[in-house]
Amino acid sequence: MRAFPGTPGTLTSLFLRITQCVFASGSIASMATDPSFSTITAFCYLIASMGLQVVWSFALAVLDGIALLKKKVLHNPVVISLFVVGDWVTAMLSLAAASSSAGIATLYFNDLGNCRFEEECRKYQLSVALAFLGWVSISISSLIMPWLFVAG
Amino acid sequence: MRAFPGTPGTLTSLFLRITQCVFASGSIASMATDPSFSTITAFCYLIASMGLQVVWSFALAVLDGIALLKKKVLHNPVVISLFVVGDWVTAMLSLAAASSSAGIATLYFNDLGNCRFEEECRKYQLSVALAFLGWVSISISSLIMPWLFVAG
Structure with a gap:
């Protein structure tokens, strides 16, 4: 498995993360500073989804940082598979949350x-815009990950 | 490139299509038979997105049907690449449309x-539910397609 930008x-990977x-923290901050967000289910879901993305x-x-300090690129296929699944699930949940809030x-x-x-x-608008930017960013990661298998 | 269910x-591919x-036609029919849907942007977007999915x-x-009649499995890498991109774009738009309507x-x-x-x-509820089912169905197709490259 070769190491190219985003591995x-x-x-690049650290920058993307x-x-x-x-973006996700900004989205949460913008939404949560408004007290009435909790009355709308879609906005609560946005907070939950962005919270998952932050974590x-x-x-x-942190993993990227440690690997950079040790000057060691991570390309264990099992670890990459876990990253692929995690990135895809997070990206899908972020898109659904951003879209439902955008609708409202x-x-x-x-x-x-x-x-x-x-x-x-x-x-609300700022929070939705930041959530979409966060989704774009995690989508790039989730497209790079499977590419590692194909190119590797 | 091997031919397995979904190629x-x-x-299987014909059944999925x-x-x-x-599902997409059902979603459009359920939404469009209500005259007031056009006042809500998210519902108009749902109709447009489901329309694209139907087309x-x-x-x-039709392509699958022709290939089945000629007893010829399609596995030209260029054609499959086009199907991958098309399926992914359609799946993403469907998820966004279904989510925004679900929020409302x-x-x-x-x-x-x-x-x-x-x-x-x-x-509205029925239309959203059918849109999500349509998204699940096109997601299965869009997961099978890249698998053709990996397994091939």
């Missing part, structure tokens, strides 16, 4: 014509 | 406590 234990953590990406960022944000902003709580609506 | 041109068409799956079902259906049914238009709400 666990490389700088940190990006995922930052997963942080754990893998669009409903309040566009379809109902007026957003009653102006500042809160902006927080 | 384009096999009965027909299932995708049926894509129907085209591939949950908002009306659970979060707001009462659904003003009882029968319409049931149609």
Whole structure:
């Protein structure tokens, strides 16, 4: 298995994991600072899904950091398989959470014509946008991982 | 490239394509028979996404049918690559559309406590459920396709 940018234990992989953590944390922060989010199921699901993404990406960022310090690229097929499954599940949950929240944000902003709580609506929009960015970032990781098998 | 269940041109592949068409058509029918769906952006997006799934799956079902009649399994790598990309894009759009509509259906049914238009709400729920089933079905296809490369 060759080591190319994105392989666990490389700088690109560490950068991607940190990006995922930052976007997911930003999404949680933007949503959770609004007290009324808990009345809407989709927003609670977004928080839960982004929470999972933070935990997963942080754990893998730490692993990448250790591998970088030891100057050792991780390419054990069993470990990579675990990363593939984890990345795919997290990416799918993130897309579903971001989409369901986007549906509601669009409903309040566009379809109902007026957003009653102006500042809160902006927080919802920012949270959804960050969740989509987080999804894009984890999608890149989840596309690189299976590629390791094919190219290896 | 070996031919196992799910390879384009096999009965399993044809069955999966027909299932995708049926679920997506059912989802469109259930949503479109309600006149007020067009006021909600997420529901319009669901119709568009399910429409794309119907067209894509129907085209591939016809191809599978022709291949079955000619008793010839399709395993040209270029054609399979096109199917992989098409399946993945369709699956992703379907998940996003189903999730955004599910977010709104949950908002009306659970979060707001009462659904003003009882029968319409049931149609929305049915449409979302069928969209998720369609997504599961196209996900199976999109997982089999890359497997053809790995196992081939």
